[in-house]
Amino acid sequence: MKRIAVVMAMSAEASPVLTALSAEAATGVAPLVVRWFTATRHRSEILIALNGRDRRFGVDSIGTEPAALSTYVAIDRFRPDVVISAGTAGGWERAGGAIGDVYVSDGCVVHHDRRIALEGFREYGIGAYPVLPARQMAATLGLKTGIVTTSNSLDENDDDRLMISASGAAVKDMEAAAVAYVCEQMSVPFMALKAITDLVDHPTATADQFNANLSMAAKRLSEKLLEVLDWLIPRERGDMS
Ligand code: ADE
Numbered sequence: 001m002k003r004i005a006v007v008m009a010m011s012a013e014a015s016p017v018l019t020a021l022s023a024e025a026a027t028g029v030a031p032l033v034v035r036w037f038t039a040t041r042h043r044s045e046i047l048i049a050l051n052g053r054d055r056r057f058g059v060d061s062i063g064t065e066p067a068a069l070s071t072y073v074a075i076d077r078f079r080p081d082v083v084i085s086a087g088t089a090g091g092w093e094r095a096g097g098a099i100g101d102v103y104v105s106d107g108c109v110v111h112h113d114r115r116i117a118l119e120g121f122r123e124y125g126i127g128a129y130p131v132l133p134a135r136q137m138a139a140t141l142g143l144k145t146g147i148v149t150t151s152n153s154l155d156e157n158d159d160d161r162l163m164i165s166a167s168g169a170a171v172k173d174m175e176a177a178a179v180a181y182v183c184e185q186m187s188v189p190f191m192a193l194k195a196i197t198d199l200v201d202h203p204t205a206t207a208d209q210f211n212a213n214l215s216m217a218a219k220r221l222s223e224k225l226l227e228v229l230d231w232l233i234p235r236e237r238g239d240m241s
Helices: 011-020 064-077 123-125 135-141 157-166 176-185 206-232
Strands: 004-008 035-041 044-050 081-091 103-112 144-152 171-173 192-198
Touching: 004 011, 011 044, 011 081, 035 081, 035 171, 064 081, 064 135, 064 176, 064 192, 081 176, 081 206, 103 123, 103 135, 103 157, 103 206, 123 192, 135 144, 135 157, 135 206, 144 157, 144 176, 176 192, 192 206
Parallel strands: 004 044, 004 081, 081 192, 103 144, 144 171
Antiparallel strands: 035 044, 081 171, 103 192
């Protein structure tokens, strides 16, 4: 694969990988929506699309809307062979998750906060967007695999919990389904790579776990993302064996 786009939300999540790739900031690219960094690795072009900083609130633009915009711009202008939604996420002890684990998406990516009790729209709300088959890669690189589920909240309510348990998701984030949605609409292969900062079923508050583990998880993500790039680069689009 000659062109790989990595869509990320928080600059703290991206910082180790930008350093490891010696990525350079690109100028003049939809500055209100994204901050772009480019790098070359084994003669492949790597784009790190950061979802930007909110103009009014001054914080990193986490969540689905910036992720969808960023992914659209990345695909439209960079024409990647594959898009990776990379970042941090919550996991569950009950699903075998541990802080610092890195998961690759498996099966599909879903939403757990879009409940639409109308004929045909229930499935539309959940999404179940396709992901690249990555079990072989996961076994080789020591990644865990699981369904990734997305909402725009760091926490979850009882209705979210019902949808999460129905999907059997092992990883919970705030962007993957939005990135996967755009990829499906634009026929670009997709995968999510997520490092666990917090365990949702642990008694410690999610935000406290997240703050305590963000820097360590971002380093783990960077290490595994480089290995994933090195796995993908020599392969053809559609060949994950
Ligand atoms: N990112 C990191 N931890 C998360 C969680 N528990 N839920 C959603 N996104 C997250």
